[in-house]
Amino acid sequence: SQQGEEDPQALSIQEGENATMNCSYKTSINNLQWYRQNSGRGLVHLILIRSNEREKHSGRLRVTLDTSKKSSSLLITASRAADTASYFCAPPAGEKLTFGTGTRLTIIP
C-alpha cells in the first residue's frame, strides 16, 4: 500500500547549515505533500508539489520530485533552532494521505 518513507530517520546539524531529507513512495501520485510536527503538536502543512512539477520553493524550503524514481527531497536552508521538529512526506492514496515515521531533525545552536 502507498506510504511515504523518510530517510534519514534522524538528523542533527549545526544552526545555519542546510538540512536535506528524502522520501520514497510506492505508487504513482498526483501530488506529494510535506508536513512538520513539533513535539507533542499537530502536523503543519509545509508544501505541496504536483506530479508535473520538478521543484518548488517556499521561503527557506525547497522540494524536489522525481516521479521516475518515486522519490522526493526536502531541503531547509540556513537552518534555525525553530526548525527542530519531525518532518513527514505524504503521498496521497485516493482520498487519504499516508504518513511514514518521519525524519527527526535537531538543530544544534
Add this chain to the structure above:
Amino acid sequence: SQTIHQWPATLVQPVGSPLSLECTVEGTSNPNLYWYRQAAGRGLQLLFYSVGIGQISSEVPQNLSASRPQDRQFILSSKKLLLSDSGFYLCAWSAYGDGGYTFGSGTRLTVV
C-alpha cells in the same frame, strides 16, 4: 478563515471505560475529515475518514468507531478502552480534491 478544534488536549482513562473525542471544523463546508493515531515515536496511522455526513470509512479493525453527525463534526468513540488504545489522536480536514490537510492540536490519550 478555516479553523479546526479538537478536544480535550489530554485524557487519562481507565481500561474498560468509554471514550469520546470530538473534532469540529469552522469556516468551510463539506470537508473531508480524518482521524489519525500516532504511537510514541511512530508515524501516523489513519483510523477513519469521511467524505460526507454519515459516510465513514474504516482503515483498520480496532476497538474504535467514528461518526459524523453533522457536516463539520467528527467524533471518535470507544465503548471499552484497551491499554493499546493509548496514543496521540489527531483530527484533520481537507477540501475536496488534492489539497493539503489541516490538523488539530491533538489529544494525548493514556489508558491506565
